[in-house]
Amino acid sequence: MARQVHLADGTLVPCIGQGTWFLGERKDSQVREQEALTAGIQEGMTLIDTAEMYGSGRAELLVGRTIKGMDRSRLFLVSKVYPHNAGRKNIFKSCMSSLERMGTDYLDLYLLHWRGGVPLSETVACMEKLIKEGKIRRWGVSNFDTDDMEELWSVPGGKNCAVNQVLYHVASRGIEYDLLPWMRAHKVPLMAYCPLAQAGDLRRGLFENQVLRQIADRHKAEVSQVLLAFAVRDGNTIAIPRTGRKEHALENAAAAEVVLTEEELAMIDREFPAPARKVHLDIV
Ligand code: NDP
16 A cells, blocks of 8 residues: 555554454354455555454454464554553553454554543553553554543653544544644544444445545545545545455555545535534544
């Protein structure tokens, strides 16, 4: 994949990776899902996002089976810790369990899945310890709004946060008002989850939208590819679409080649305007 995103430490990651929520949960579709993930990796979507929460570890197990025998250094593995496990009592065990399920000895990125009761200072100290122990390469957060990021920045070590993973798609642009500008100013890349609005489940009619269809036709592309191209358009965003189908994985990887013109972005702005005031962070 030609287009990549720079993390603050200089590491390059593909602008489109692969999500895994709901994967690995049904026995009869696991082979198909593994084939999809494998095809995606072969096409350059080497960043894989998972979490201890997904299928109570079954998504991590699926990732582990998929990457077995692959060159680990070519992969960028992301997992997430539950908020209630994100303190010194549980995080080390949680991280070890994720590593075991994935059959690897380190994570490239470990995220706090959302804010919970554990003080941020404690989570950050634990994350830094995990780095020192070689269990993770870097850490980040998820579902953090601007005030959460500001609080994180006031905590010792908080500025080492590598990414913020939040919901972002064409029909949910609330973060463009203040969170995204804040992240740009502080050089925190965005990891966009639900970039396909869960195949339109989060916004009925999205895949049938005429403006998106027209833009897709111009690029001889699919609407899904326009959605991904929109999400990653600024060069500082990593989108993590999820699919259990090889043909969709190939489409998602190829979306990195779709570059929207100013005119097309203006068409999208008219159809799906970004809010002109603060809205609360969209969460699924
Ligand atoms: P997505 O927006 O990625 O949508 C997934 C849906 O889109 C599936 O139904 C999939 O079906 C379909 N799809 C995928 N590719 C295509 C395609 N090319 N054409 C048509 N349909 C397609 O939703 P997710 O909720 O899965 O979000 C993506 C990832 O983000 C998650 O898997 C997870 O890793 C992460 N996430 C993180 C959260 C957090 O709190 N940090 C919350 C939610 C998600 P099919 O399998 O049939 O292709």
